[in-house]
Amino acid sequence: MIRRALKLRKSIDQFFQEWEANNLSHLQLTMIEWKQLEYLIELLFPFYLFTTCLSENHGPSIHKVFEIYNNLFDHLDTSINRLSQKRAPWKKQIRDGLEKAREKLQKYYARTYQAEGYLYAIATILNPMCKLETFKGPTWKEDDIDWHMEYRRVFEKVFHYYRNHNPDIEVQSTVSNSLSGLDKAFFQISKRRRLSPSHETYEELKTYLDIEGIFLYSR
Numbered sequence: 001m002i003r004r005a006l007k008l009r010k011s012i013d014q015f016f017q018e019w020e021a022n023n024l025s026h027l028q029l030t031m032i033e034w035k036q037l038e039y040l041i042e043l044l045f046p047f048y049l050f051t052t053c054l055s056e057n058h059g060p061s062i063h064k065v066f067e068i069y070n071n072l073f074d075h076l077d078t079s080i081n082r083l084s085q086k087r088a089p090w091k092k093q094i095r096d097g098l099e100k101a102r103e104k105l106q107k108y109y110a111r112t113y114q115a116e117g118y119l120y121a122i123a124t125i126l127n128p129m130c131k132l133e134t135f136k137g138p139t140w141k142e143d144d145i146d147w148h149m150e151y152r153r154v155f156e157k158v159f160h161y162y163r164n165h166n167p168d169i170e171v172q173s174t175v176s177n178s179l180s181g182l183d184k185a186f187f188q189i190s191k192r193r194r195l196s197p198s199h200e201t202y203e204e205l206k207t208y209l210d211i212e213g214i215f216l217y218s219r
Contacts, residue, residue: 002037036090046075063123066134069109076102121151122158132209152209159205
């Protein structure tokens, strides 16, 4: 609605100026109020984008939870810092509103320190484009917890649990037809080596976790 109002700004202003039945000048937006709407569009866009994408998505999205949270926190922090030096009263009000929004977002994010946080982490690790790489860096290290190591430990524990309780499940591997015969041979040899009794039982899991994920987008 705000975007449409901005697109029709000229017509809206003209309507208030030319309406003869009643004096509606007191309802007409000022220059500052129009500027405030432009600010709101910019500030709300990431929330609108993620809400729309999640609503339209028909597949799993749990593996994107941390990435979405991080993007929203970065957006709020950048916006708050940008407005911290502004002196205009209305800009100070927007900054205060953003700080409240961050507090609310932090309240929901705090739940990732509970049981569901491990579910989000496991789903993220299972995403080949993320794996454990998502949890590297200073933001994932606290005074008492290194979340990279913690989530790896939990992932391996869950993997071992379900593997031990379902020993008869056969995991089928598929090889792309685009591979040459030699490539297929290398694949089969490497597969047999990973499953060889001389290697630890879960060498394939270790290999998966140790290889960095592929990032499609750079921040």
